[in-house]
Amino acid sequence: MLKQTEGSRAVAEAVALCRPEVICAYPISPQTHIVEGLGEMVKRGTLSPCEFINVESEFAAMSVAIGSSAAGARTYTATASQGLLFMAEAVYNASGLGLPVVMTVANRAIGAPINIWNDHSDSMSQRDSGWLQLFAETNQEALDLHIQAFKLAEELSMPVMVCMDGFILTHAYERVDIPTQAEVDAFLPPYEPRQVLDPAEPVSIGAMVGPEAFTEVRYLAHAKQLSALEVIPRIAQEFAARFGRQSGGLVRGYQTDDAETIVVALGSVIGTLKDTVDEMRAERIKIGVLGIQSFRPFPLAAVRAALQNAKRVVVLEKSFSVGLGGVVSTDVRVALSGLQLHGYTVVAGLGGRAITKTSLHRTLREAIAGTLQPLTFMDLDWRIVNRQLEREAQVRRSGPIAENLLRDIGGIAVKVV
């Protein structure tokens, strides 16, 4: 059914169609509307039977999810930013135990300085946690990915994060196609756990493992993620066959076939990039976009296949590894190992800074001209950076950085270019 709705609401309805049995909720922007929507459905009785539990922290949210999933219930939660970090210990535990929890991450920056707006630092921080990470380009894809995520998680017995850009997607109202309950029921079978806490068949879950088997347990987690490289496209195909639209999969190229320059990106910025590519194509510039839908497992072969005939690759990412540079570009580099390509990392959109077509045009043209720095912070305001560096050189007690910068720009906390 076509519906004009908020991204969070669309996700809440998609999750409800998956018949979750336990939902743990703790508020954090910009995820909150999702669990609010689900809470209302449970309270009204339209989502039933389902236990909606208001917990006291994100650490508890994931811990409750661990308990309910281990006891055989289909389990969902959602978080973002600081919340994801606060639950990090339990995030690793859920994947280590092989529990197929599905969690939405409404991507948001990590403080300090505290910032509620979108970037990908939160889910990137859990890159090595063992969770599968799927990134949505649109609200429709976010909705669709949740339905696929339960199937994927339960088939592999591994947890899945569905990552969607905070505010840009979660708070955007647009048209989405919401499937019927019968359609989702036909696609997603009831949860059949591989391991369950059952008095009729007692097992010990989470026993201590020493050096004699720890490597093997960890390798098996890796092997499951590798097998997901087969399962993800298959589930996306099954989804397309039943629902009539392409969503998910490993990677998706746009105008990449003959492209000399390919921009690699995750999430909603792919839309802006496609528009930019269209405009540059009108000027006969051979450029394309490669969207990565599955960040973990990272589809090395698919990325290589899509990029290997290009002359240059620009990885545009909303996160970075302090002291090194790109996070995604490091993975892309592994995919391209041995190939002679010009590679650029463009860090953009941190803390919600708008990624505009104007800036993309300028940056991509610099890449094509060979004048772009290998690591570029797009739209960085060098004036205030240099002023702070000067201040630190001159005065020992130079004060808190964020406050200094805000005073320097003399305006509101959020600068939208």
Next chain:
Amino acid sequence: MDEQSNSAPIRFYQTGTFTVGNRLLDPVHRSVQSSIERNNSLNSGHRACQGCGEALGARYAVDAAMRATDGQLIAVNATGCLEVFSTPYPETSWQLPWIHSLFGNAAAVGTGVAAALKIKARKAGLQHNDARVIAQGGDGGTTDIGFGCLSGMFERNDDVLYICYDNEAYMNTGVQRSSATPPAAHTATTMAVGEHPGAEFGQGKNLPRIAMAHEIPYVATATVADLRDLESKVHKAMNLRGARYLHILVPCPLGWGAASCDTIKIARLACESGIFPVFEALYGEVTRVTKIRRRVPVTEYLKLQKRFAHLFAGDGRPDMLAHIQAEADRNIRRYDLLAEEVTA
């Protein structure tokens, strides 16, 4: 036990111990330590130290919960000695479904298991699931790192019995101070040196009282000195729904510097001195206390433990001993622990 208090007073005790002679009780009230009926939920062969109070407490508590639920029990365990000594892969001592997740989340995992059981029951058209949940941890996992999750579980009144095995320090990591470590006790992080040796006075948490402040259906304390009392409290707890808390004092020979053979004696002296009040509370109000039958000064309790040795070395620390005695006296007043009469 309530059943006993309704029948004729029992006047026979084993010499010197005040223990009721088992054979003198009605068969229904007799303690059975070894029986083919017994579940042995925490089976033999684990790696606990000799004289481990926690292993003893857990064996009795979990078996009692198993009996109370007709074997329909799931256990959640915090990281700690109990988890480590019972399950080095690929072995496990647990004869019931058991999960260990993290150090600080046993109560929340318990909530999750309880939620899943509730849904399963509802799907089967039942009001309640026969299967029930206990969550258990040491004092560190309960009073410190797991405190937030525990308070959340209490506040939501989730159907979980949380059992704290309190040995008053982080024993698994090598005897460091927890917020349950008593004043003056020597630990690896409260050394018996300086002007105020051992743990500080005036710090620490009284978790049973904090649990009572949540006004949950049931809060009780127990020790391994009175296993029948412990078992009956577990039974009582499992016959109630909602959040329940049982705090069991479990002496640790290693961490307390005590002889392995003295575990039960020390636990008894903790009660008889008033250091550890044994009581139960319903919905935040104390409803029953275990009276002290032969009051002893706290020194009798402290002297058996090397962690308090600095209170007695050289000229000793009468000031600190007086402080500890005053705390015991306050417990005796607060819980009205002195028996009106001793029947013997």
